Amino acid sequence: MKALVFAEPGRASVQTVDGPPATGPDEILLQVRRVGLCGSDLNSYRGRNPLVSFPRIPGHEIAATVAALNPRHPEWHTGTPVTLSPYTHCGSCAACLRDRPNSCQNNQTLGVQRDGALTEFIAVPASRLFRANLSLTELCLVEPLTVGFHAAARGRVTSGDTVAVFGCGGVGLGAVAGSAFREATVIAIDVDDAKLATARKAGAVHMINTARASLHTQLAEYTSGRGPDVMIEAIGLPQTFRAAVEEVAFTGRVVYIGYAKEQVAYETRLFVQKELDILGSRNALPEDFRDVIRMLEEHRFPAAEAVTHTVPLEEAPAILEAWSQEPARFGKIVVEVS
Numbered sequence: 406m407k408a409l410v411f412a413e414p415g416r417a418s419v420q421t422v423d424g425p426p427a428t429g430p431d432e433i434l435l436q437v438r439r440v441g442l443c444g445s446d447l448n449s450y451r452g453r454n455p456l457v458s459f460p461r462i463p464g465h466e467i468a469a470t471v472a473a474l475n476p477r478h479p480e481w482h483t484g485t486p487v488t489l490s491p492y493t494h495c496g497s498c499a500a501c502l503r504d505r506p507n508s509c510q511n512n513q514t515l516g517v518q519r520d521g522a523l524t525e526f527i528a529v530p531a532s533r534l535f536r537a538n539l540s541l542t543e544l545c546l547v548e549p550l551t552v553g554f555h556a557a558a559r560g561r562v563t564s565g566d567t568v569a570v571f572g573c574g575g576v577g578l579g580a581v582a583g584s585a586f587r588e589a590t591v592i593a594i595d596v597d598d599a600k601l602a603t604a605r606k607a608g609a610v611h612m613i614n615t616a617r618a619s620l621h622t623q624l625a626e627y628t629s630g631r632g633p634d635v636m637i638e639a640i641g642l643p644q645t646f647r648a649a650v651e652e653v654a655f656t657g658r659v660v661y662i663g664y665a666k667e668q669v670a671y672e673t674r675l676f677v678q679k680e681l682d683i684l685g686s687r688n689a690l691p692e693d694f695r696d697v698i699r700m701l702e703e704h705r706f707p708a709a710e711a712v713t714h715t716v717p718l719e720e721a722p723a724i725l726e727a728w729s730q731e732p733a734r735f736g737k738i739v740v741e742v743s
Contacts, residue, residue, distance in 0.1 A: 408524035409721050409740070411461045414452025415729070417722040422462070425472070425526035432528040433481050434473040435489075440523050441466030441545035441712075442725075442738040443575055446516065450725050456517050464521035464740075465491035465514055468544030478531040488544040488698075490533045491515035491522075492688055507555065507688040514688075523721070525743055535691075537698040542715070543708050545739050550697045550706070551689035552662060553579020553639065557587055558693065559686040560635040560660040564588035569624060569633040570609075571649065573600035575711070575737055576662055577639035579697075582607040582706050584637070586696065592627055594620065600736075606707035624652050631655075638662060643669045650675050650683075658682040714738045 406424035411417050428434050446463045448454040471485045481487075493513045494506035501509050515521040537544060553576050562568055568584040569592040570577050577595070584591045585608025592611040593604035601612040613623045624632060632654035638645050641663030649659045650671060659681055676683065700706055713736035716724050721740045728735045 406525040407718060408462050409464070409718060411450055411457075411459055411463060413459050415450065415726075417450060417725050419719055419722065422524060424524065426528045428473070428475065428528040429530075430477060431475075431530050431532070433471055433475055433478060433531050433534060434526060434528050435467075435469035435487065436472040436526055437464075437467065437469045437522050437524060437742045438486075439468040439541045439545050440464040440521075440740050440742060441549060441575075442728075442740065443549055447725070447728060447732065449517070451729055454517065461516070462520040462523055463516040464523035465516045466545050466548045467491065467515075467522045467527075468541040469522070469527070472526060475531065481531060481534065485536055486539070486541070486544060487534045487536055488547045488694075489529055489535060490689070490691065490694060491548060492533075505690075507690050512688070523718070523740060523742065535694050535698060537702065539698065539701055540708075542712055542739055543701050546706070546708055546711060546737075547694060547697050547701065548689070549575040549737075550579035550582060550700075551693040552576050552686075553581070553637075554583035554586070554693040554697055555689040556580045556637050556639070556660045556662050556686040557583035557589075558690075559684050560584075560637060560658045562587045562589045562635055566590070566634040567592065567628050568635040568637060569594060569652070570604075570637045570639060571595075571645045572638070572640035572663065573597070573604040574639065577637075578604060578607050578711060580637045580639055580662065581609050582700060583693075583696070584635070585609070586700050586705070589635075592624065592633060597733075603707055603710045606710060608705070620648060621652060628654070632657065634658070635660065641665050643667060647671060650679075650681065653679065653681065655679045656681070658684060660684045660686050662686045712737045712739050715741060717741045
């Protein structure tokens, strides 16, 4: 069967690999239909993801259909459209024992520590599948949106909160939509007007383009001088890490999804004076998947605007090279596998 393979940093090609894979007793064979690409896939392609070894088949944002029946799981019928959670969990680490398997110490994500879904068939445990009344493109959006939804859950966002989200890429849009889903007032922050326009359609009430407006002045205006109740950072820059702490309200919550690629120096006095909750957010839980699916089924997210490029599998290597050369030119890329 065909697969997209990262042979080494900066080199991707469509190759023939063994398959379809054999299924275990609790696994379901899936025919992969479409796969979304995200920033972590780009980092993997560039060789900047320390968790990835080569060669590697990428892909963890998945739309698929059930390809074969498993008598032990008669609830899954051939042809059923599904998406899935791409994570594993060991069941015995501290995170798993606290019922937070999304942060499993020994997690292996599809396309990162193990081969992913940019191939014609994959076999996955039935417990990780989610059915949905969605298009194939919408199914590809479920997993990336869950990451932002989980950040909103980590921030304990409620209808009485004002939430500011740094970054309106795929993950940031999930945080905007997840906060709006919880009926919060959402402020979207970015330097790209097109991304801010999509964030408005995803539920943001206010937009701040920090390339031409003062972040502090605008946040003060939108929050009566108090600052947002919750700040969600989905960029990964030292300056936005610091700004989240500086701008959040007293007794507010700061949620970090992004990774800063260098050390961040803080005025730690603000942690204590404001009595802040500083929270990390990683991956997603099954309830996040169910919430995102419900939101998409209710047509409360601009799926058409979120996807900017759709290409067949054979063109995936070329668009990866172009994306690596000019990342600002691309939004969400979806690859048609079959």
